[in-house]
Amino acid sequence: MLSRTFKSVMIALAFGAITASAQDFDDPIPSRRLTEYQMPPATQTHEFARVPDTNIVLLSQMSNSNLVKIELDPTTEEFVALHSFPMGKDSGSGLHGVWPSTVYPGMMWLSLQLENKLLLVDPGKESWTAPTILQTIDIPAPGNGPHCVFEIGNRVWAGLKEASKQTGKYYVFSADVSNPTDYTLYECLNSPVFIKEEPTTGLIYVTQDSDSSIMRIDVSTGETEQLPIPPSVGNTAVGMTTAHGPMSGVWFTLAGNATGGTGTFGHIGSDGEMEFFQLQNPLGANSGLLHLADATTEDGGPALWILSTSLLSEDSPDALIHVTFDADVTSVAGEEYISMLTQNSKVHRVVPLDFTVLVSELSTFTLAQLTYSNTVAGQWRPTESVSGSAVNAEA
Numbered sequence: 448m449l450s451r452t453f454k455s456v457m458i459a460l461a462f463g464a465i466t467a468s469a470q471d472f473d474d475p476i477p478s479r480r481l482t483e484y485q486m487p488p489a490t491q492t493h494e495f496a497r498v499p500d501t502n503i504v505l506l507s508q509m510s511n512s513n514l515v516k517i518e519l520d521p522t523t524e525e526f527v528a529l530h531s532f533p534m535g536k537d538s539g540s541g542l543h544g545v546w547p548s549t550v551y552p553g554m555m556w557l558s559l560q561l562e563n564k565l566l567l568v569d570p571g572k573e574s575w576t577a578p579t580i581l582q583t584i585d586i587p588a589p590g591n592g593p594h595c596v597f598e599i600g601n602r603v604w605a606g607l608k609e610a611s612k613q614t615g616k617y618y619v620f621s622a623d624v625s626n627p628t629d630y631t632l633y634e635c636l637n638s639p640v641f642i643k644e645e646p647t648t649g650l651i652y653v654t655q656d657s658d659s660s661i662m663r664i665d666v667s668t669g670e671t672e673q674l675p676i677p678p679s680v681g682n683t684a685v686g687m688t689t690a691h692g693p694m695s696g697v698w699f700t701l702a703g704n705a706t707g708g709t710g711t712f713g714h715i716g717s718d719g720e721m722e723f724f725q726l727q728n729p730l731g732a733n734s735g736l737l738h739l740a741d742a743t744t745e746d747g748g749p750a751l752w753i754l755s756t757s758l759l760s761e762d763s764p765d766a767l768i769h770v771t772f773d774a775d776v777t778s779v780a781g782e783e784y785i786s787m788l789t790q791n792s793k794v795h796r797v798v799p800l801d802f803t804v805l806v807s808e809l810s811t812f813t814l815a816q817l818t819y820s821n822t823v824a825g826q827w828r829p830t831e832s833v834s835g836s837a838v839n840a841e842a
């Protein structure tokens with residue numbers, strides 16, 4: 448029989464050993480979590496934006512022209528309530544674009560694509576209060592079909608996605624926010640989607656998806672110019688976002704076609720040249736990159752959130768990809784892949800909130816929310832082994 452003292456020593460040694468090997472894991476365990484929130488059933492769930500300085504997110508469902516108001520928990524950003532409101536004269540009004548106004552703080556721009564109108568609305572404080580229409584802008588002929596809407600400086604912009612009934616052509620609409628009769632229609636290619644300002648030059652860039660080109664607008668002269676996407680890198684320019692600091696310029700994505708995508712995205716800076724980047728990880732090879740958002744943080748450095756979608760091809764995955772760059776943003780340094788819980792959900796838009804990231808799943812009336820605990824995007828260590836060399840070595 449072991450003496451009591453000896454047993455105590457053994458226990459002490461055992462604890463010592465455990466304590467020693469456990470020291471590296473004293474920190475809280477890093478985790479990441481994807482939550483899907485079910486919206487009201489609709490065949491097309493599209494765009495969303497947070498009403499600035501509130502806990503309300505507005506989401507468009509285009510197929511029934513309903514606006515969903517979602518209330519977020521102010522601390523966790525979890526969804527706590529939602530209410531849905533029909534917008535336009537009937538369920539065929541084609542609610543699509545959602546964008547916050549800065550000229551009118553707290554107010555939101557919406558587009559009724561199939562009624563050929565823009566609306567400025569007061570969204571109402573609570574999730575259950577109905578939005579109030581403050582202003583209606585009828586898109587003047589020959590313009591047709593405002594899709595995405597933006598406010599840049601004191602002008603409201605919309606890409607007109609439908610062929611003109613009068614000319615068969617496509618246009619970009621721009622009007623003075625406080626005097627919409629002061630407007631311009633810029634003729635463009637088939638068909639305009641995102642409209643963004645390059646911050647250094649003030650030039651406006653517009654993606655055009657079907658004709659796979661980017662239009663540059665000099666607002667001061669009214670001149671426009673086309674920058675075709677070289678077919679060798681990919682096609683279908685869709686998402687575009689403005690970035691500042693080391694990533695300064697506009698960034699855009701190529702969504703590919705029915706045979707899949709090429710995992711390619713691009714940048715235009717103050718020199719006006721298109722520069723292309725390609726995802727390196729095999730997981731991104733067929734990705735059709737539809738939309739993107741700036742993911743830069745002080746600690747993590749320059750980064751983008753990029754959305755791969757099955758919208759154009761089922762050969763492209765539905766995934767959210769966090770891409771980091773080297774310090775001078777000349778090459779991709781890291782890629783973290785977050786596969787969507789529902790594949791073939793045709794993911795549509797990505798919008799970062801303060802602590803979490805939201806993705807709309809177009810065909811499954813869902814918003815997905817990505818949450819990190821005890822770590823941040825871009826520092827998810829298992830990503831480092833994703834290329835599979837360790838698995839191959841084991842085989």
Ligand SMILES: *[C@@H]1O[C@H](CO)[C@@H](O)[C@H](O)[C@H]1NC(C)=O
Pocket residue numbers: 678679680681682703704705706709
């Ligand atoms: C689809 O895109 C690929 C890659 O860019 C290209 O090679 C192919 O010709 C395109 N197919 C069609 C039908 O446009």
